[in-house]
Amino acid sequence: MNSSKDTFEVTPWGVSGVVDYEKLIKEFGTQPLTDDLIKKIELLVGEVHFMIRRKVFFSHRDLDLALSDYENGIGFFLYTGRGPSGPMHLGHIVPFYFTKWLQDKFNANLYIQVTDDEKFLEEKRNLSWEEVRKWTNENILDIAAVGFNPDKTFIFTDTEYMWKIYPIAIKVARKINFSLAKAVFGFDLQTNIGMIFYPAIQIVPTLFEKKRCLIPAAIDQDPYWRIQRDIAEDLGYYKTSAMHSKFIPPLTGFQGKMSSSKPETAIYLSDDAKTIRTKVYKYAFSGGRATIEEHRKYGGDPSVDVSFQWLYMFLEEDDKKVKRIEEDYRNGKLLTGELKDILIEKLVTFLEKHKERREKAKEIVNLYKYEGKLAKEMWSDLKTQALT
Amino acid sequence: MNSSKDTFEVTPWGVSGVVDYEKLIKEFGTQPLTDDLIKKIELLVGEVHFMIRRKVFFSHRDLDLALSDYENGIGFFLYTGRGPSGPMHLGHIVPFYFTKWLQDKFNANLYIQVTDDEKFLEEKRNLSWEEVRKWTNENILDIAAVGFNPDKTFIFTDTEYMWKIYPIAIKVARKINFSLAKAVFGFDLQTNIGMIFYPAIQIVPTLFEKKRCLIPAAIDQDPYWRIQRDIAEDLGYYKTSAMHSKFIPPLTGFQGKMSSSKPETAIYLSDDAKTIRTKVYKYAFSGGRATIEEHRKYGGDPSVDVSFQWLYMFLEEDDKKVKRIEEDYRNGKLLTGELKDILIEKLVTFLEKHKERREKAKEIVNLYKYEGKLAKEMWSDLKTQALT
Numbered sequence: 001m002n003s004s005k006d007t008f009e010v011t012p013w014g015v016s017g018v019v020d021y022e023k024l025i026k027e028f029g030t031q032p033l034t035d036d037l038i039k040k041i042e043l044l045v046g047e048v049h050f051m052i053r054r055k056v057f058f059s060h061r062d063l064d065l066a067l068s069d070y071e072n073g074i075g076f077f078l079y080t081g082r083g084p085s086g087p088m089h090l091g092h093i094v095p096f097y098f099t100k101w102l103q104d105k106f107n108a109n110l111y112i113q114v115t116d117d118e119k120f121l122e123e124k125r126n127l128s129w130e131e132v133r134k135w136t137n138e139n140i141l142d143i144a145a146v147g148f149n150p151d152k153t154f155i156f157t158d159t160e161y162m163w164k165i166y167p168i169a170i171k172v173a174r175k176i177n178f179s180l181a182k183a184v185f186g187f188d189l190q191t192n193i194g195m196i197f198y199p200a201i202q203i204v205p206t207l208f209e210k211k212r213c214l215i216p217a218a219i220d221q222d223p224y225w226r227i228q229r230d231i232a233e234d235l236g237y238y239k240t241s242a243m244h245s246k247f248i249p250p251l252t253g254f255q256g257k258m259s260s261s262k263p264e265t266a267i268y269l270s271d272d273a274k275t276i277r278t279k280v281y282k283y284a285f286s287g288g289r290a291t292i293e294e295h296r297k298y299g300g301d302p303s304v305d306v307s308f309q310w311l312y313m314f315l316e317e318d319d320k321k322v323k324r325i326e327e328d329y330r331n332g333k334l335l336t337g338e339l340k341d342i343l344i345e346k347l348v349t350f351l352e353k354h355k356e357r358r359e360k361a362k363e364i365v366n367l368y369k370y371e372g373k374l375a376k377e378m379w380s381d382l383k384t385q386a387l388t
Numbered sequence: 389m390n391s392s393k394d395t396f397e398v399t400p401w402g403v404s405g406v407v408d409y410e411k412l413i414k415e416f417g418t419q420p421l422t423d424d425l426i427k428k429i430e431l432l433v434g435e436v437h438f439m440i441r442r443k444v445f446f447s448h449r450d451l452d453l454a455l456s457d458y459e460n461g462i463g464f465f466l467y468t469g470r471g472p473s474g475p476m477h478l479g480h481i482v483p484f485y486f487t488k489w490l491q492d493k494f495n496a497n498l499y500i501q502v503t504d505d506e507k508f509l510e511e512k513r514n515l516s517w518e519e520v521r522k523w524t525n526e527n528i529l530d531i532a533a534v535g536f537n538p539d540k541t542f543i544f545t546d547t548e549y550m551w552k553i554y555p556i557a558i559k560v561a562r563k564i565n566f567s568l569a570k571a572v573f574g575f576d577l578q579t580n581i582g583m584i585f586y587p588a589i590q591i592v593p594t595l596f597e598k599k600r601c602l603i604p605a606a607i608d609q610d611p612y613w614r615i616q617r618d619i620a621e622d623l624g625y626y627k628t629s630a631m632h633s634k635f636i637p638p639l640t641g642f643q644g645k646m647s648s649s650k651p652e653t654a655i656y657l658s659d660d661a662k663t664i665r666t667k668v669y670k671y672a673f674s675g676g677r678a679t680i681e682e683h684r685k686y687g688g689d690p691s692v693d694v695s696f697q698w699l700y701m702f703l704e705e706d707d708k709k710v711k712r713i714e715e716d717y718r719n720g721k722l723l724t725g726e727l728k729d730i731l732i733e734k735l736v737t738f739l740e741k742h743k744e745r746r747e748k749a750k751e752i753v754n755l756y757k758y759e760g761k762l763a764k765e766m767w768s769d770l771k772t773q774a775l776t
Contacts, residue, residue, distance in 0.1 A: 117558050129559065159558070163551035170505050170547070171517065173582030178566070181581050193569050194561030197585030 010220050011186060013122065015257045021058055021219075021246055028222050030059040030244060040067055045105040051098050051245070056313045059219060059244040061229070066214045066241040070106055076212040076241065078102055079205045081113035084135040084157075085125055088142045089266035090347075091248040091258035093354070094314045096146045098245075099216050103149055108214075109374055110153045111205045112143060117158040118202070121194040142269050144361035144368055145354055151373035155365075158201055164378070165204045172207075173200040175231040184223045203228045206240040208378075218257075219244035248313055249306055253285035269355075273348045280307065280340050280347070287329070288336030299332040300339075307336075307343040315346040398608050399574060401510065403645045409446055409607075409634055416610050418447045418632060428455055433493040439486050439633070444701045447607060447632040449617070454602045454629040458494055464600040464629065466490055467593045469501035472523040472545075473513055476530045477654035478735075479636040479646035481742070482702045484534045486633075487604050491537055496602075497762055498541045499593045500531060505546040506590070509582040530657050532749035532756055533742055539761035543753075546589055552766070553592045560595075561588035563619040572611045591616045594628040596766075606645075607632035636701055637694055641673035657743075661736045668695065668728050668735070675717070676724030687720035688727075695724075695731040703734040 008017030010024060025032055033055060042048045044067060051057055066076045080099050082092065096112075103110050119125060120132045136157050143155060158165060176199065181187050187196055202224045206213040215225060222244060229239040247257035250265035258266040264283045267276055287305030289295035302308040308329060316322045325342065328334035369375055396405030398412060413420055421443060430436045432455060439445055454464045468487050470480065484500075491498050507513060508520045524545050531543060546553060564587065569575050575584055590612045594601040603613060610632060617627040635645035638653035646654040652671045655664055675693030677683035690696040696717060704710045713730065716722035757763055 117554070120558055121562055123562065129555075159555040160551070162554040163548070166505070166550040166554065167517075167547040170508055170582045173585070174509055174511070174580050176581050177578050178575070178581060178584060179577040182577070187566070189567040189570070190565050192562050193564050193566060193585050193588060194558045196566060197561070197581050200581060 012220050012223060015220055015247060017256070018254050019247065024219060025059050028059075028219065028226070030061055030219075030222065030242075031063075033058055033060050033063070033243070037063060037067070040064070044071060047105075049098060049101045050317050050319065051094075051314060053319070054312060057098075057216065057243045057245045060242060061222075061225060062212070062239060062241040063214070063243055066212050069212050074211060076106070076108060076214045077209045078106075078108045078110040079113070079208070079213050079215050079240075080110070080217055081115055081202070081205075082139050082143060083115045083119045084132060084139045085119040085122070085127060086135055086261075087268050087270060088139055089258050089268045090310075090314075091266065092139075093142060093146070093269060094248060095216060095218065095245060096143055097314075100146050100148055102214070102216060103152065108152070109209065110148055111208055112148075112153065112155040112368075113202070113205050114140060114143075114155065114157040115198075115202065117194070118198050121192060121198060123192060123195075140369070141358055141361055141365060142354075144365040145358035147357060148368065150364060150367035153368050153372065154374045154378050155368040156378070161378075165201055168204045168207055169197075169200040171235055172203050172231065173197060175234065176200060176227060180227070184227060199224060199227065203231075206232065207235065207237045210237060212238045213240040215240055215242040217242065217245070218247055220247075220257075246313070249285075249309055251279060251283045251285065251306055253306065254304065267347060267351075269351060269358075271351065273352075276347050276351070277344050280344050281337075284340055284343070286336045286340075288339075292335060295335060296332045300329045300334075300336065302326045302329050305329065305336075305339065307339045310343055311346060315343070315350065400608055400611060403608055403635060405644070406642050407635060412607060413447050416447075416607065416614070418449055418607075418610065418630075419451075421446055421448050421451070421631070425451060425455070428452070432458060435493075437486060437489045438705050438707065439482075439702060441707070442700060445486075445604065445631045445633045448630060449610075449613060450600070450627060450629040451602070451631055454600050457600050462599060464494070464496060464602045465597050466494075466496045466498040467501070467596070467601050467603050467628075468498075468605055469503055469590070469593075470527050470531060471503045471507045472520060472527045473507040473510070473515060474523055474649075475656050475658060476527055477646050477656045478698075478702075479654060481530060481534070481657060482636060483604060483606065483633060484531055485702075488534050488536055490602070490604060491540065496540070497597065498536055499596055500536075500541065500543040500756075501590070501593050502528060502531075502543065502545040503586075503590065505582070506586050509580060509586060511580060511583075528757070529746055529749055529753060530742075532753040533746035535745060536756065538752060538755035541756050541760065542762045542766045543756040544766070549766075553589055556592045556595055557585075557588040559623055560591050560619065561585060563622065564588060564615060568615070572615060587612060587615065591619075594620065595623065595625045598625065600626045601628040603628055603630040605630065605633070606635055608635075608645075634701070637673075637697055639667060639671045639673070639694055641694065642692065655735060655739075657739060657746075659739065661740075664735050664739070665732050668732050672728055672731070674724045674728075676727075677720075680723060683723060684720045688717045688722075688724065690714045690717050693717065693724075693727065695727045698731055699734060703731070703738060 008019045010019060038048055038052055069076050078099060114136055116132050116136045120127060120129055140155055181196055181199060185199060206228050225240050225242045232239045250256060250258045252265050267279060285306040287301035289298055289300060311325060312322055329339055370379060396407045398407060426436055426440055457464050466487060468483060502524055504520050504524045508515060508517055528543055569584055569587060573587060594616050613628050613630045620627045638644060638646045640653050655667060673694045675689035677686055677688060699713060700710055717727055758767060
């Protein structure tokens, strides 16, 4: 597997190969998340989320400045998003749970952009508008299930909120020519003119407040933030901060990321216990040995074992427990089947709870979209806003 | 002057040289406005506007089909627009007065798009957003002064109405790739991504109703309609019809069109009688002879005389009067100064009336924008529209 480390690619529309995250930090020109920064977070809010501790969030831009702004009472706001191209899987929802932690700890406003336009415009998907609308509504329920602060969270879809996005988007767009968009996003002559304009739209929410924005997202979205940081100050706003996460590996192994179009690579939020069990037993790439005897004798390799990695990266908060699992697996005490059972139990519990919350969210989703304190503010001044 | 007829250029963002309209019909692939069509109009509504009669509107696309739809009781709707880059001059307002005639005679809904986004995005202009907003409001008052039917007219600015434009614009945009936009509009690597997307936005109002749209506009806007006609039926709408006008020649002669950036070429709607007099005396290109004696003896040339052309093209409705002026000028009875005086009187009267109507329009402009019957319909379903 190491030999393929040289050939990986990370863009907002696809990840291939085995990602070398150290190399990505250099390529993208971001900063590694240092132990000092982690200590700073602990100092400020009393604890550190295990995904930071374990460096699932491994890289950042100006996180130090965002933390200073918080320390100085200025604060920052959070922004993340979702492209509604299909049902959500675990890899999609985990960053939202992490974002909720950030919101709770830093008491920050949070803007969640649902990019229905992007997913409709992306030609390789060839989704109908009805399909995009369907997934938009479904995905918003899953996001609402996470339990954000209803007075400090605004969930919006691009097409619906465009009256307020567009006047800012044209200011952004005037500063991005085709040459730059082509270089950063790989556009070509065949790219449709909606997709070419789209980067301006994804940048807009970073300018929703005259404070620093902090974006927790997988590192494939960083190209947008790079452009944002080139133009934000000219427009009278802050350069955005960002925290970059690794990709949760596909169930089938470390190549690429979980994909909605390959059901065997992902656990969907709608999967039931039986499906989860079948998928994990059948597809979860194992670091175990060929036979039980060999496994007992030589032990397994948790570093390539997807079941272990999922527990480590986002399912088992308890450091002691995760350490014990790792050791037991490495020294052969824990068999692959047993490790998979631990994962299955965690997954089933996580998704059962999520589904319950999703049902309840149906009653309050309107708070995030229209009626909560922040949402109401963001919908105010309709009609007259553009005229002032 | 004839020798330069081979080198002219007409694009949505500039007109140069002396336009050969016959050649343009061939180049753009439009149809000449025939005498049969003119008779058909007379048959349907009892009269023909002198700008049609005199072939100021000289070319069209599918006007015959729009007229048939009217004849069959289906009807059509009208769409035109304004780019608010500065104060409006005569060349800008004349098509609106013509459009009012169409609306009155055909009892049609009319949509007027004010393209604040386009004018902000057009880099060579380098307008601030505040300037664009100012001209948007000023221009809308001039347009409202024309006296459209307040229950059948909707004046909107792109940025303000984007919540309803954008969901349609992305359907249009998905069908236009950079290659096509480049070929039709001359975009290049330096073009900003907002301008590249903009054509989709100008096409959207042609899809506001599931009827045929008829666009009365100068022929430089035709490239948009060409693309519209390639994609409209795929989207489940009608190919738009269009009536193309010639450019009212600049005061200074037949090169290009009146330009806001060259004050001597245009009469502004805000010009007072004194300014009008000075401009006409000083700049109006004359087809007269060098001396009064020569003029009396050989006569003038009305075909190149801008004063005569303005009277002919949009100021003197009365065919008999305009014919007499032409003959008197050609045979030397009418001197250049006298011809200019006729023009000045017409201009002063026209603009005085326009200014009066503009004052009154301040009280009713809200009907066109928000409160009239059509405007109200167009603003309904806000928030929920995009969700259905």
